[in-house]
Amino acid sequence: MIKVHGGIFSRAGMVMFALEELGQPYEMVDMAPRSAPTRSEEYLALNPNGKLPTLQDGDLTLWETQAILFYLAQKYGDNKLWADSLEQVAEIYRWSLYVSNQLEVPALDMLIQAKYSDGKPDAAVLDKAGGEFRRFLPTLEARLEGRKYVACDHLTVADIHGALVLAWGKLAGFDFSDYPNVNSWIKRMLNHPAQQKLMARARG
Template sequence: MIKVYGGVFSRGSMVMCALETLGVEYEMVSMTARDENTQTAEYRALNPTGKIPTIIDGDLVLFETQAILFYLAQKYGNNLLWAETPEEIADIYRWSLYVSNQMEGPALDLLLQFKFSPDGKGDADKIAAATAELDRFLPVLEKHLETREFVACGKRTVADIHGASVLAWAKLSGFDYERYPNVHAWIKRQLKSDAAQRVMAKANG
């Protein structure tokens, strides 16, 4: 059985969502991003960065969220969350990496300001800078999703799980998606998916 080190309220939720979608059994070792257990010698032997998530699948130990998602989607589920042609696979990489490279940083900045600011308001300059970065790159995704329910291949893939989950961080932090209704609808579809709901249920389990 696959072992997942991570938690519902972390990047580990993306891995669990993929596994739930693929119908693959797994064991969750609950950890938060700032959990002291991530700094133990035992855990760092698995993931030298001391971050989450990490998975163990047989003899394979793997960290980095997108690498894990790409691996799981290719190995399990008969391409349920993946694709068959090089062109479609490139599309999955393109949109997953577009979110990761251009928008994950500012989305995370907003989330950190929201969660860990002493006054509950955050640093106005950091919030403005992160918002400006999202406003720079979201229009491309907004236009792309005008006539699409999913971001790649005409079906749900790991690019949807990763991308929508990342941009949900900004939504949780109060970012106004009113100007990006297609992106907003895409995020909500991911958060309301059966697999995502089963993952969230584990927070109360």
């Protein structure tokens, strides 16, 4: 059985979202980011970076969230969460990498300030992160005009990764009102049945 190391509220949640949507059974090894188990010899033998998630599927051990998502969609999706033409696959890569390269760092900076600053976030960090959002969100906003999904005309791993990354900014209080298409996209992914199933599990 597929094994996913990481908790629902880590990047592993994106992997579990994909597995739920693909109907693939899996075992979750619940671990929190930066926790003691991620620094154990056993875990570092799987992922030398000590980060989450890590996927085990038979003889394959794989880390890096997007690599895992791309692998799962292609191996188990039968074009679900993926695409059947080179042009559409290129769009999945394009928009996945756009969020990863341009928006993920500021989104994570916002999240860290919200979660780990004891209520005293660093204004300079938030200003810089907000500036990066305002620089790069307009391109995404334009892409999502009249579209439910960012890469293709159906749900793909680009939606799962991209929208859940940007949800970190929403959690941290970033105002998406100037980006209604992006805001609606994030909400659609957060309200997707696969994501709601994970949230119900997290609530016990």
